[in-house]
Each structure stands twice: as structure tokens, then as C-alpha cells.
Amino acid sequence: MSTEAHGARRNRTLKWIDDRMPIVSMTEHALYYPVPRNLNYMWNFGSLAGLALIIMIVTGIVLSMHYTPHTDYAFDSVERIMRDVNYGWLIRYVHMNGGSMFFIVVYLHIFRGLYYGSFKTPRELLWWLGVVILFLMMATAFMGYVLPWGQMSFWAAKVITSMVGAVPLIGESLTELLWGGFTVDNPTLNRFYSLHYLLPFVILGVVVLHIWALHTVKANNPLGIDMKGPQDSIDFHPYYTTKDLFGAGVFLLVFAAFVFYAPNYLGHPDNYIQADPLKTPPHIVPEWYFLPFYTILRSFTDDWWLFQILLGWWGMEAKLAGVLAMAGAVAVLFVLPWLDTSRVRSAKFRPVYRAFFWLFVIDCLVLGWIGAQPAEQPWTAIGQWATIWYFAHFLVILPLVSRIERPRPLPHSISQPVLGGGAAAAAAPMEASR
Amino acid sequence: MIRSPMRSLHRLLAPAAVAAVLAGGAVPAAAPALAAGDAVAPKAVAWTFNGVFGRYDYPQLRRGLQVYNEVCAACHGLRLVAYRDLAAIGLGEAQIRAIAGDKEVDGEPDDEGEPTTRPAEPKDRFVDPFPNVQAAIASNNGAAPPDLSLMVKARGGAADYVYSLLTGYVSEAACKKQFKDSQGNPLAPGEGQYCNAYMPGHIVAMAPPLTEDGQVEYEEAGAPPASVDQMSKDVTAFLAWAAEPYMVERKRMGIKVMLFLLLFTGFMYAIYRQVKKDVKGRA
Numbered sequence: 132m133s134t135e136a137h138g139a140r141r142n143r144t145l146k147w148i149d150d151r152m153p154i155v156s157m158t159e160h161a162l163y164y165p166v167p168r169n170l171n172y173m174w175n176f177g178s179l180a181g182l183a184l185i186i187m188i189v190t191g192i193v194l195s196m197h198y199t200p201h202t203d204y205a206f207d208s209v210e211r212i213m214r215d216v217n218y219g220w221l222i223r224y225v226h227m228n229g230g231s232m233f234f235i236v237v238y239l240h241i242f243r244g245l246y247y248g249s250f251k252t253p254r255e256l257l258w259w260l261g262v263v264i265l266f267l268m269m270a271t272a273f274m275g276y277v278l279p280w281g282q283m284s285f286w287a288a289k290v291i292t293s294m295v296g297a298v299p300l301i302g303e304s305l306t307e308l309l310w311g312g313f314t315v316d317n318p319t320l321n322r323f324y325s326l327h328y329l330l331p332f333v334i335l336g337v338v339v340l341h342i343w344a345l346h347t348v349k350a351n352n353p354l355g356i357d358m359k360g361p362q363d364s365i366d367f368h369p370y371y372t373t374k375d376l377f378g379a380g381v382f383l384l385v386f387a388a389f390v391f392y393a394p395n396y397l398g399h400p401d402n403y404i405q406a407d408p409l410k411t412p413p414h415i416v417p418e419w420y421f422l423p424f425y426t427i428l429r430s431f432t433d434d435w436w437l438f439q440i441l442l443g444w445w446g447m448e449a450k451l452a453g454v455l456a457m458a459g460a461v462a463v464l465f466v467l468p469w470l471d472t473s474r475v476r477s478a479k480f481r482p483v484y485r486a487f488f489w490l491f492v493i494d495c496l497v498l499g500w501i502g503a504q505p506a507e508q509p510w511t512a513i514g515q516w517a518t519i520w521y522f523a524h525f526l527v528i529l530p531l532v533s534r535i536e537r538p539r540p541l542p543h544s545i546s547q548p549v550l551g552g553g554a555a556a557a558a559a560p561m562e563a564s565r
Numbered sequence: 566m567i568r569s570p571m572r573s574l575h576r577l578l579a580p581a582a583v584a585a586v587l588a589g590g591a592v593p594a595a596a597p598a599l600a601a602g603d604a605v606a607p608k609a610v611a612w613t614f615n616g617v618f619g620r621y622d623y624p625q626l627r628r629g630l631q632v633y634n635e636v637c638a639a640c641h642g643l644r645l646v647a648y649r650d651l652a653a654i655g656l657g658e659a660q661i662r663a664i665a666g667d668k669e670v671d672g673e674p675d676d677e678g679e680p681t682t683r684p685a686e687p688k689d690r691f692v693d694p695f696p697n698v699q700a701a702i703a704s705n706n707g708a709a710p711p712d713l714s715l716m717v718k719a720r721g722g723a724a725d726y727v728y729s730l731l732t733g734y735v736s737e738a739a740c741k742k743q744f745k746d747s748q749g750n751p752l753a754p755g756e757g758q759y760c761n762a763y764m765p766g767h768i769v770a771m772a773p774p775l776t777e778d779g780q781v782e783y784e785e786a787g788a789p790p791a792s793v794d795q796m797s798k799d800v801t802a803f804l805a806w807a808a809e810p811y812m813v814e815r816k817r818m819g820i821k822v823m824l825f826l827l828l829f830t831g832f833m834y835a836i837y838r839q840v841k842k843d844v845k846g847r848a
Contacts, residue, residue, distance in 0.1 A: 168844060207645070210645050210714075210715070213811070214645065214646075214650070214810060214811075220811045220814075220815060221815070221818070224815075365844055369840045370840060370841065370844060373833065373836050373837040373840050373841075374837050376833045376836075376837075377830060377833040377834045377836075377837045379833075380826060380829050380830025380831075380833050380834075381830055383826050383829075383830075384823065384826045384827065384830060387819065387822050387823055387826055388823070390819075391815055391816060391818065391819025391822060391823070392617060392816065392819055394815075395718060400718065400719050400720055400721050400723075401719065403715040403718040403719035403808075404711075404715070404719045413765075
């Protein structure tokens with residue numbers, strides 16, 4: 132889309148600025164950049180994630196003006212925000228539930244990418260940047276959860292940071308570096324607070340790169356075929372700005388329902404008890420968005436046959452294997468473009484992949500459900516099989532499916548999916564009925 | 566499951582257990598024996614603060630304050646609530662000063678640098694019954710009574726749980742019949758321990774705090790008879806307020822925000838549909 136078409140350069144002042152720094156044409160590019168005309172509502176979650184990030188940064192900055200990062204005062208300062216700061220309860224509940232909302236939209240955004248093959252050529256870098264954002268979000272959310280210094284804050288911090296000790300040779304030093312001492316204490320809280328303030332801005336930076344990459348390779352679409360000309364695209368503004376604003380309205384309705392009517396539903400009651408290093412809660416559970424990964428971590432027990440066959444016999448500790456598996460569960464997304472080698476992107480034309488995609492979704496839900504259960508049978512066994520399936524999906528099923536599967540014929544273009552004739556035409560009526 | 570303090574959800578889950586529990590709080594002898602770890606779902610109470618339009622019943626909160634002051638405050642603190650906060654439940658300044666003035670707090674050092682004390686003022690937070698945690702432990706059979714400021718938010722089951730606990734004490738004989746310890750033997754409370762149907766593990770160090778009708782003489786005109794059940798409900802309602810003093814404002818603002826967002830979303834949908842008309846096919 133040419134910038135001239137939209138007139139900013141005809142205004143002399145804007146032209147003067149633009150000749151010295153092309154901020155005007157950049158803005159125009161962002162607004163009028165061509166987007167596939169056939170995006171469905173699953174493409175709303177990217178902008179919603181951006182909105183969630185902004186809400187988190189704004190509320191977080193206000194909270195930081197009232198919060199005291201000290202083990203003696205942190206809990207009380209949060210309660211002071213809830214009781215004595217004007218609308219402090221509102222800002223804190225928005226921030227507290229905002230974390231969950233951010234993860235909901237980001238998870239849906241990722242599953243959208245998996246279903247429609249948005250990670251495939253030429254979007255590998257775009258996908259990588261997304262995985263980096265996910266890693267950063269997880270670190271930020273984990274450290275943020277520690278700040279109120281409730282029982283779950285403290286014990287989650289204790290459990291998760293202790294995992295670092297599983298790293299061979301340097302594990303102990305690494306844990307002490309993380310703690311700033313010999314256990315989770317005031318120095319830990321201080322550094323977590325500092326990093327919790329820093330990382331969102333790092334995320335913001337990576338988001339800019341993510342959008343940059345997106346604008347270079349353009350958005351994928353439900354058909355997973357490339358745009359072949361202007362007839363296949365429409366301008367981002369006003370078509371997708373209005374659609375995104377509508378999506379934002381729906382998102383904020385759900386968000387507000389939690390903030391105003393169930394602000395503690397996604398939290399744990401134990402976090403309204405001040406941290407007590409001498410009193411372990413009966414069940415230590417992470418926030419819901421970490422539950423699937425928590426299950427993968429806990430699946431690696433010394434007596435698990437798979438662990439013994441694969442790793443235990445050459446001396447690896449189960450704890451280390453669990454930590455590596457948990458990190459690997461996200462890191463495997465980096466190599467996804469080379470595991471799923473099918474040249475067809477969208478699951479619409481990949482019946483076998485589509486079936487396995489939905490099995491994978493169910494598997495993730497099972498992992499999440501098991502994460503909230505105590506570490507007892509039969510939950511442990513179910514979790515272990517779900518863990519096997521999680522990795523098998525990426526490492527075994529996807530490479531095999533992409534080789535064996537015969538995808539249905541692709542339509543010729545986004546704007547004229549019917550003109551293909553023959554087999555492609557058969558796919559088209561189904562398209563229209565969706 | 567993540568245990569949820571959301572009361573309405575709890576109401577959905579509770580009926581089966583409620584049906585098995587008599588209104589007075591006694592667990593019928595017919596109930597099957599439960600292992601020590603099994604939690605009994607709390608009784609569901611129709612609190613005035615339940616639901617989207619929930620409000621606190623201020624006379625009830627004031628009665629609850631009286632119960633807290635005369636019974637609970639002997640052992641339990643309320644350290645996050647300030648005396649001035651009581652204005653929100655309808656106490657006048659003189660009443661607030663009277664309640665605060667009963668307690669001593671540390672004052673400024675005097676001219677010689679000697680520490681002083683002064684009567685508490687409205688700006689002060691509720692004064693703890695014990696000078697420090699060691700004193701609390703020493704006078705309570707080895708376990709410090711927890712602070713009640715956030716008690717309703719800090720327990721799964723929230724207000725229903727606190728009320729159920731207060732009314733859920735069971736005699737030693739009934740305890741042995743109904744509950745089992747981790748070895749499967751009949752559960753018996755030890756020295757200085759009591760049996761409670763709703764406490765996780767069913768053993769609690771707190772003696773039944775509200776035992777006879779009229780234990781607290783309600784001062785306000787029009788107050789209902791101070792039955793054990795009524796006092797338990799009133800003090801629980803007061804503690805619910807203490808844990809979440811801005812709940813009414815929150816729910817009230819929520820209605821406005823939701824209505825605005827509905828309107829906004831509706832308009833945005835209409836605008837989007839209008840804009841989309843220019844484009845053939847899907848956009």
C-alpha cells in the first residue's frame with residue numbers, strides 16, 4: 132500500500148517531518164497495511180494480548196507507587212492498597228486478574244498459530260519472537276506472584292527456585308544467586324520486584340519486534356495460503372481496527388466480570404495469609420496458567436519407568452529431568468517449524484493433523500487439571516501419560532503426520548476459493564458454510 | 566481444583582453436604598464416618614452480601630462488631646482494620662473514640678526519653694490482644710490464634726466456612742462416632758482440643774467461642790434475639806466486611822462498568838458491521 136495514497140505527505144508540515152524522520156509514513160504503513168480479507172475471530176487475540184500488556188504496565192506502575200518490597204511490610208502494603216489507597220482495590224484487582232487474562236488470550240493466540248500453521252515459512256522468526264515473549268511472560272508472572280508475600284507466594288517461590296539447584300555442578304551457586312542468600316528471603320523479594328518491573332518493558336520491546344516481523348511477512352489467514360494481490364487483502368484500518376475494538380469490548384466484559392464479581396476466583400485463599408517460612412501449606416499449587424507445566428515437572432519421579440529407561444540409568448536425577456522437561460515443553464516450540472514439515476499451513480486442509488491438534492488441546496487441559504491435584508495416584512500416572520503425549524505430539528506425531536498425510540487440495544486464492552475447479556471446488560462449499 | 570472463595574460457586578457445590586447437616590450445626594449421627602483429612606462442605610448461608618447486587622447489612626455488622634469486641638477480641642487480633650474504618654458501618658465519632666480509647670498503644674517518648682503509652686485513637690489499627698506472638702502462643706496451648714482481618718478471604722468457603730466453623734462443634738462422643746484419624750481409628754480430641762465438623766482434620770484448639778444464647782447483649786434497638794446462630798452469623802458478616810470493606814462499592818461500580826462495556830461493545834459491533842459492508846465476502 133503506497134503511503135501517497137493516504138495523503139499525509141501532501142500536508143507540508145507532515146512532509147517536512149517525514150523527510151527528516153519517517154514517523155508519519157510509518158504510522159500510515161501500520162494503519163493501512165494490507166491484511167488478508169478472510170481473517171476470523173481467532174485473529175483478535177494478538178491485539179488483545181497487546182491491550183492486556185498495556186493494562187498490566189499501567190496498573191503495575193500505579194501499584195509500585197504504593198507497594199513496599201520488604202518481607203516485613205510487603206503483605207501489609209498490599210492490604211493498605213486494598214483498604215486505604217483511593218481505588219487501590221480496583222487497581223490491584225485489575226492487575227491481579229489481568230495476569231490471568233493476559234495468559235488466556237496469549238494461550239488462545241498460540242493455539243490459533245498451531246491450528247493454522249502460522250509458525251511455518253516465512254513466519255519462523257515471528258513465531259520465535261512469540262515464544263520469547265511467552266518465556267518472558269512466565270518469568271514476569273512468576274515473580275509478580277511472589278510480591279504480595281502471602282503463603283502461596285512464598286512457597287511457590289521456594290518450590291520453583293529450588294528447582295534451579297538440580298542443575299549439575301553450579302546448581303547450588305545458581306540458587307544462592309537467585310535467592311541472594313541461603314533461602315527465599317528479603318533479598319529474593321527485592322530482586323524479584325526489580326525484575327518484575329523491568330521485564331514487562333523487555334516484553335514490550337520484543338512485542339515491537341514481533342509486530343515488525345508480522346508487518347514484513349504479513350498475517351497468515353484461515354486458508355493458510357499467501358495473498359496473491361490487492362484483491363486478497365484489505366487495509367488494517369478501518370476493517371480490522373473496528374473488529375479489534377469490538378473484540379476488545381468482549382474481552383473487557385469478561386475481564387470486568389472477574390474484577391468486579393469474582394476477583395479472587397482465580398487466586399488461592401492461602402495467599403491472604405502472610406508468608407510463614409515455618410508453616411508449609413497442605414497443597415502448594417501454582418497459578419492456573421502454570422498448571423500444565425507443573426504437571427510435566429512433577430511427572431519425573433525416580434520410579435517412573437520412562438525416566439528410568441531414558442535418563443535414570445546414566446545417572447541423571449529425576450528432579451533435573453523434570454526441570455529440563457518443563458523448560459523443554461516451551462522450548463520445543465522453537466523447533467516446531469522443522470518438526471511439522473507439511474507445506475500446507477492450515478489445519479482446514481489437513482484432516483489428520485486437525486484430529487491430532489484437538490487431541491493436543493485436550494492433552495494440555497488434562498495436564499492443567501492434574502497440576503491442581505495432589506501428587507498421588509491415580510493423578511501422577513495420568514499426568515505422566517499426558518506428559519508423554521505432550522512431547523510425542525511434537526517429536527513423533529507431527530514429523531510423521533506431515534510426511535504421511537495427504538492434505539486436501541488448496542484453493543487458488545483467498546478472494547476466489549471457488550475458481551480452482553475440480554477437487555478444490557469441493558472444498559469451497561464447506562468454506563462458505565463456515 | 567483451585568479452591569475458590571467465590572461464594573456463589575460454593576453455594577452450587579454445597580447443597581449435598583448441607584442436606585446432611587442439621588440447621589443447629591450438629592452433624593447427624595447417621596452421617597458416614599469421615600477420615601480426618603476429609604473436609605465437610607460448609608453450610609450455605611443466604612448472606613445479604615451474596616450475589617451481584619449484594620450489600621452489607623450495617624446493623625448486622627455493628628452487632629457482629631459487638632460480638633467480636635466482647636468475645637473474639639480476647640484472643641484474636643484485627644490488625645489490618647483501623648478504628649476510623651468503623652465509620653463506614655455507621656458508628657459515630659464518639660462511639661469510635663470510646664472503642665479505641667479502651668486500648669493502650671505505644672506513644673512518643675517523653676521529654677526525658679522514657680517510653681510512654683497513650684489511649685488508642687481512631688487513626689490507630691485494632692490493637693492486638695497479645696503484646697507479641699510468643700505471648701499469644703504461651704497463653705493459648707502452643708498455637709497463636711490467627712488474626713481475623715482477612716480470615717473470610719483466607720479460607721476456601723469464605724463466610725460460609727467461618728459461620729460453619731463457629732456452629733460446627735461436635736461432642737467428644739459424636740466425634741469418635743463420625744470421624745476417623747489417619748490410621749482409621751475413631752477420632753478423639755486431646756487435652757485442650759475440640760472436635761469440629763468443618764475444621765480440616767476436625768481437631769481445633771479453639772474452645773467453642775459462642776455457647777449460650779444471650780452471651781452477648783445486643784445494644785441496638787430492634788436487634789434480633791442473640792441466639793448462638795444469630796451471633797455466629799453477625800460476627801461472620803462483620804469479618805466479611807473487615808476482609809473486604811470495599812465490596813459494596815466494587816459491586817456497585819461493576820454494574821456501571823458492565824453496562825458501559827455492553828453499550829461500547831454493541832456500538833463497536835454495529836460500526837464494524839457497517840464498515841464491513843464495503844468489502845465483498847468476509848473481512
